[in-house]
Amino acid sequence: MDMLSCDLDRTNEIPLYEQLYLYIKREIIEGRLHYQTKLPSKRKLADFLEISQNTVEAAYEQLTSEGYLEVLPRKGYFVMASEDLEYVGKLDVPIKTDNVKNESFRYHFHPSIIDTAGFPFQQWRKYAKNVMDERNSDLLLLGEPQGEFELRTEIADYLYHARGVKCSPEQIVLGAGIEILLQQLVLLWDAKTKYGVEDPGYHLIPRIMKTYGRDLYPLQVDNSGVKVSEIARAGIDVVYVTPSRHFPYGTILSVNRRNKLLNWAAEADGRYIIEDDYDSEYRYSGKSIPSLQSMDQKGKVIYMGSFSKSLMPSIRISYMVLPHQLMERFRSELSFNNSSVSRMDQHILAQFMRHGDFGKHLNRMRKIYRRKLEKITEMLKHYADKIQVIGENSGLHIVLVVQNGLDETLLVKKAETANIRVYPLSQYTFEKKYEGPPQIILGFAGIPEEDLDDAITSLMKSWGI
Ligand SMILES: Cc1ncc(COP(=O)(O)O)c(C=O)c1O
Structure with missing residues (x-):
């Protein structure tokens, strides 16, 4: 050649x-x-x-x-x-990835993005420095499989005061994400166990269950939360719910349905409720909604929570509280798993909580997010003939019902031409489709307050509204 x-x-x-x-x-x-x-x-x-x-x-x-x-x-x-x-x-061949969260857009409305400007770097640095010290050289070695006792103690204390969750640190398992914890949980139950999941709902849950070949049943959701009556009819064993703030609609599971759900679980061995309390910290009016776990008398609720919204998604620290019976099974069958979270990070967070900085951070962020949400909903009132807002009392995202003649795919595409990323509701449904007018999920937390005006106006303009 x-x-x-x-x-x-x-x-x-x-x-x-x-x-x-x-x-x-x-x-x-x-x-x-x-x-x-x-x-x-x-x-x-x-x-x-x-x-x-x-x-x-x-x-x-x-x-x-x-x-x-x-x-x-x-x-x-x-x-x-x-x-x-x-x-x-x-x-x-380049491997395709669906990790679009880090792509750069002028305005990115992904529901998992938080306000990074509000992060208390100074305090975090102080505790990080304390932890990164030769005197803590034992932290270089493996820790407890369930996670560091110090952090579990702080979490148990926080959950009791903030969410009425009754548990001891021994019942808590830490993991690098609710998804990781769920995968451990699934292994505690028989492969024939049938799971009920909210539809629409947090899309990663059915995805995980399907990966493990588990039998799934989609449960409809209305204004009072998930339709509980379907659960008994469908022969479900374990149900996954977001009772304090349904994802993505933000509805609260009514007290009647909560009682029905707990009674259903209490009626037979092997029935459990997974309560995902992913963003309960952000309620902007009224009292906080009690957790389902706090109403449970029979050890039927597995409570799950995360620092992804309350602190930062990249920290990858989430937790589950197991009822005693399941905890024993977890210890005997799954304790070979080392903790999936860095010990250093766990100790930094434990100090951050122990010294009251977590509480202060939440109070500050609640105000920031409340202002953002108020601003957005106020702005959207100008478009009320075409846009209806769902879930505007809490959380870090809302759902827009859009009636301007465009379908969901076009709404996403048109926004993209204006360099704005929004997410269609169908992505969070069981069959990836639904009836009725298009709905778009708008995570507003990451948009700076001073940009919200432009972000919403540009989005509406891209939709020709
Ligand atoms: C419904 C729901 N559950 C849980 C989580 C948090 O999961 P993780 O702790 O894995 O970040 C999220 C995050 O966006 C969520 O929307």
């Missing part, structure tokens, strides 16, 4: 030799450089590409050591790899 016309980018942070190596490797894998083809000499290729011979040599050597090339004395470098390598090519 005469030459290799490889486009090298001198501004790229990938070194030139590596760019050349990657280029030749791809040519071989994708079949454009055939078995036994002789490559240009180092000198010729270096001249042609205007790079040093050392750079070419480094690329050739790497390919030779990986078996893509062979060097024959006084003859040069030859392609060694044959068609058998075809499968390797698949590794170079």
